[in-house]
Amino acid sequence: MLIITLVKGVPARTTQVQTVSGVLKREEMELVLNPHDAKAIEAAYYIKRMVGGKLICLSMGPEPKIVPIMKELYEPKEDSRLVPRICFGGVDQNILLSDRRMAGADTWATSYTLAKGIQKIIQLHLEAVDRLEQAIGTAELGETARALHLSGLIPHHIYSELPAIKDSLVPRFLRGDIGVGDLRRHLQEYRENLMRFIIIAGMKTTDGETGNTGPQTAEALSQMMGRLIPSVAFVREMEISPDGDHVIAVRSIGSIIQKLRIPIPCLLTVHTEYEPKIPDISLQRQVRVRGYIPQRGKVEVWNADFIGADPSKLGLMGSPTIVGPGYEVGRPPAQKVVGESLIFARDVERTEWLGKAYGPFKAGELVSNLPQDLVEHLRSRGLIRVFTLEDMIGELFGGLKVVARAV
Amino acid sequence: MSLEQYRDVWAYCVRDGDGLTRPSLEIISAARRVADKLGQRAVAVILGYGLEKVLDEAIAAGADMVVYADEPWLSQYQCLPYTRVICEMIEKMKPYAFLFVADELGRDLSPRVAYRVGTGLATDNIDLAVEDYYFGPTNTTYKNVLAQIRPDFATRVAKIYTPRHRPQIASIRPGNFEPLRMDPKRRGELVRFNPQPVEEDFQVQIIGETRRPKSAIDLEGAEVIISLGLGILRDAEGNPRNPREAFQLASDIVKLLREKYGLRAEIGATRALIYSELKELEGLITSERQVGQTGKTVSPEIYLAVGISGAVQHKVGMIKSKRIVAINCDRNAPIFELAHYAIKEDLYRVLPRIRQLLDGG
DSSP: OEEEEEOOEEESSTTSOOEETTEEOGGGSOEEEOHHHHHHHHHHHHHHHHHOOEEEEEEESOHHHHHHHHHHHHSOOTTOSSSOTTSOSOOOEEEEEOOGGGTTOOHHHHHHHHHHHHHHHHHHHHHHHHHHHHHTTSTTHHHHHHHHHHTTSSOTTTSOOOTTOOOOHHHHHHHTSSOHHHHHHHHHHHHHHHTOOEEEEESOOTTTOOOOHHHHHHHHHHHHHTSOOOEEEEEEEEEEOTTSSEEEEEEEETTEEEEEEEESSEEEEEOTTOOOOOOOGGGHHHHHHTOOOOOTTOEEEEOTTTTTOOGGGSTTTTOSOEEEEEEEOOSOSSOEETTTOEEESSOBOOEEETTEEEOOBOTTOBOOSOOHHHHHHHHHTTSEEEOOHHHHHIIIIITGGGTSOOO | OOGGGOOOEEEEEOEETTEEOHHHHHHHHHHHHHHHHHTOOEEEEEEESSOHHHHHHHHHTTOSEEEEEEOGGGSSOOHHHHHHHHHHHHHHHOOSEEEEESSHHHHHHHHHHHHHHTOOEEEEESEEEEEEEEEGGGTEEEEEEEEEEEEETTTEEEEEEOTTSSSEEEEEOTTSSOOOOOOTTOOOEEEEEOOOOOGGGGOSEEEEEEEOOTTSOOSTTOSEEEEEOGGGGBOTTOOBOOHHHHHHHHHHHHHHHHHHHOOOEEEEEOHHHHHTOOGGGTTTSOGGGBBSTTSBOOOOSEEEEESOOOOHHHHHHHTTOSEEEEEOSOTTOGGGGTOSEEEOSOHHHHHHHHHHHHTTO
8 A cells, every 4th residue: 555644844943934025935944844744654654564555755845955854754863853753664765846846835736736746656656567567478577577676666565585575476477376367467456456545644734834735635636536535634543444445533523523434545634642553463464565665765856847747836826825924923012020020000191301201101001211210200209110910910810801701 | 707706705604503613603703894894795604404593693693694505414524525515605606705713624624625616725814804915926916805814933923815816715713703792683694505415525434423522621712721831840949849739729720710700721731741741740731731832722812831931842832822921930931032921930939829819819
């Protein structure tokens, strides 16, 4: 089974983000794996250990930033800053969609691009079967199968030289143990299985925070493939049937907890609270033969032409939404420090002081930008005093009518 | 088809029992506000089965019209059939804007709807406005577009526009619009849709539905959150303290806020505190309470950060709180950068006084 995980690089420090007219300038920031994607990889690895297959991570973004992250997805370094320790083991291939034309994409254009990438992944695996079938009856069959196997495009049960996997299909055929009809039938079965893929995504990213890309990728892929690929967001528990036919998933939707039977192919996004089940160890052998040779250390980089994307649907120009100007809101305009800040004890009218006018001021207002001697003067008259905990509680909860429930 | 032909502001409403959910009433209110600015209608969209009781409620809550589909096969929420019905409604009636609630259902449904009709989706908005937007690349000014205002990267908000596509789809974070006062005398139009089920939409089977237990900690819905961090392990002099004491103080305050002030109050925690798995806090401080990047994003009226230094990962989860109180004896704690109120004192002295003050002392 092709198990495709969607991953993204997000700014390591979400508070220091450089934007150029509202668009993220990702090249200038350090990127790390989106923390929610670790859950997606865990879920994908669970599926791989249950039914066998190839765990592929697919991403889109600037090559220099994403490639180091993806390399560590095969095996993170000690104390990695890019990838959390929990998400390693089992990644067979990393593919990055990267092209200047893809930059500035919103979730619509991102989903379109990712779906094109997924389609390409499936297509390459189908073409590998085509090449094998064309080689049947020629002297090249063994060599073709070997090359495809090494590049991770066909699984062990079709061709393998690993000592643990003795009875793979092509060698058996070459030895004369099975006939050409059997070989073709098995390949046809495998071809059909390639259409039973599963896509896993994190529930959202920590930069955009939308959670749109998962469901939208399923919709984009549905349109491209001419069949509906269901999407289920916020999966909290999940079990896959050992035959890879469907998953049973639990998710909450408002006040309702739904238990769903989802046929494969499908797309799931996993909730933060998801914890993978322990895979059934008795399945180990059949799982192993369905595996592929991992492409360790390599990150494939595909551009828009390679995946056959329509350039008008990519990046900034392919995005229906436009990010307008942003503005800072984080820092409060004025901070009141209990026991330190000075506030006006009562309403104070407009006051002349050494030829300049100040005020008027409202009771409770923070004293700022007043000449020190004026402050002393007002303080001596009891018009200014120190802000207290009582004041704070009064400001927060005294005007409770604002927040109090009607019922 | 020209953009001007798209009219009315739709709000996707969710029924819960005999009524509409509170966030549904909030987005009717939001749709009302936008529609009034444009001289258009506010429309509630409801899908389900046995909807008689809630249709009038949507009108009373401020809608001019309810567009609904009332079918047995829509009785339980499912993404694919709901997406199809909603897309058919859009196709037929061509709304100017379409609002969803940014909750689990809205986030499951609205992305597929937006992709299928080929329009933009602005997620998690906290406010809406109508304005003209100049788009440089095509040198065009788009009149009366929806400015969809959402939090952006921790300390900023951004305006998102969907100038060239319709409807402009936006999900609205709960708690940012006040529902309008119910007016049972309001009149409105009810438009029933009669969609046909399509077999392919029912590939996913619901094999069980249960109601989520109400006792669950509801951080997202809380009006006041008191969050605890690793600072509760010591007092200002550096002496170790039993963190259970701080938890008890916070619980007392939460209880007062709930019972005496009628507020939805909860205790939150930082990832650091949860993952230190202290024996004293076993079963009390669990991951359900985690606020921050890998936990929950909250936006209560009041957020009290107690003994929290303010790591970025925590800040991004609570920065949208309306008023932030930071209590920390470390005068340089980064949490103070965000605080509207700063208390640079020993939390073990401050919390009992807050409890006393709230209790009418």
